[in-house]
Amino acid sequence: MTRPTSRDVAGAAGVSQATVSLVLGGKWQGRVSPATAERVRAAAGTLGYRPNLAARNLRLGRTRTALLVVPALTNEFFARVYTGAADLAAAHGFGVVLYPSPDGVGPARDPFASAGAALDGVIASSMAAGAVGELRGAGLPLVMLDSDPADTSSGAAAHVNLDIADGMRQVTDHLLALGHRRFLHLASGVPSWTFDVRAAALADALRGAHVTTARSAHDVHEASRAALTALTLSGPRPTAVVCDDDILAAGACKALRRLGLRVPDDVSVTGFDDLALATAVEPELTTVRLPAERIGERGMAALLAVLADERPDPAVLPVSLVARASTAPPPPS
Structure with a gap:
């Protein structure tokens, strides 16, 4: 069976190959409409398309695996961050391992005998910079989510934040x-x-x-x-x-x-x-x-860019107030 190509995906979605590359590379925001991006993902899923990572000259290790470090597994927010990261990773032939480090203050222990041998990179969500020192010491590229961009102690290659x-x-x-x-x-x-x-x-x-x-x-x-x-x-x-x-x-x-x-x-x-x-x-x-899935997706896109020897742009994602029934004018004094 012939392996589907980006041209096949472009034809099925009715878009250009450049648009396919932007969407599956996680760089579509501001360039492609959400509806078009969803159409491209659907076409890729239907065709069983996976990008040819070698052709894109990605600086990969041996595992095509990223580690997502979070403060807790019981908080729904981090489950959604994982979903966003894992969905984009899967489109690029990557897997994501989820690892909790209590309260985000760490230290986050190396969950493997050698993280450097088991992983290609690390994404840390809502973690203190000093909490990921041991993993950073493995020489892995690191992307920090929802963290202080002015704190250089983590040695992060990129930051993706929420406003x-x-x-x-x-x-x-x-x-x-x-x-x-x-x-x-x-x-x-x-x-x-x-x-x-x-x-x-x-x-x-x-x-x-x-x-x-x-x-x-x-x-x-x-x-x-x-x-x-x-x-x-x-x-x-x-x-x-x-x-x-x-x-x-x-x-x-x-x-x-x-x-x-x-x-x-x-x-x-x-x-x-x-x-x-x-x-x-x-x-x-x-x-x-908070757009939790999107920050996970952008974090994974930033890690893929680092692995491709590209410099990802820092990102700050907008948030929105949802007014419901728990607020009203104060009672009369």
Whole structure:
């Protein structure tokens, strides 16, 4: 049976071979419409097309395997990052191994006898730069996702980030427009660049407003306890609770119910990430949607570019506020 070519895919999708190369190389954003990109992927899948990596002069090792290091396997966000990375990897004849390093602060141990012999590269999602030192020491190219681009200690060849600061600005703009002026920030207790960015953006946006901060582990019950303590402090009660993620927001909602308060009639609550949990709670959460699959895809594309001796462009992906029923104007004073 004749192996399908990029020309076959182009003909089936009704596009040029250059468009096929852009889409399957993960470089289509801003150049090709999402509908066209999906048509190219569908045609490639139907034909069973796999790019000829040798012809593209990729600097591959022996395994065509990448390692994706994440802080946790229980968080849906990282499952979606993996899906985006693995889908693009598969289109290029690569596999992706998923490996957790607790809380993203590491250190991430070498999961193989020798990572350098077992892998061609590493993608680290939401990890501290110092947490991947051992893997970086194996001499593997590294792409960092959702991490500090100014931190050069990881030796990363590329960074792909989400516009986290803008996401928090969208949250605060939404709440300020509703009339809120007293806030509780239920912050992550995990030391991480992404949460530092959220805190800094919130503090900048709410300068002049009354803001109390409480910290919690990423656990609904721990978040409920932290919120309960903060909400029962003396002084005026916050009218809005801004949470660093949806898990913390679910905990805040539990705490408010224990106090006999209604969301959003008495207190508004916002999350971050737009996990499935955001629409499982009642009322459904106002939150920030992060394109998790896309950041995984762009991370894999950046790694493939590095392996091809190309210089990937740094990327910052936009995020969007999803306003739902957990936010409303504050009650009358």
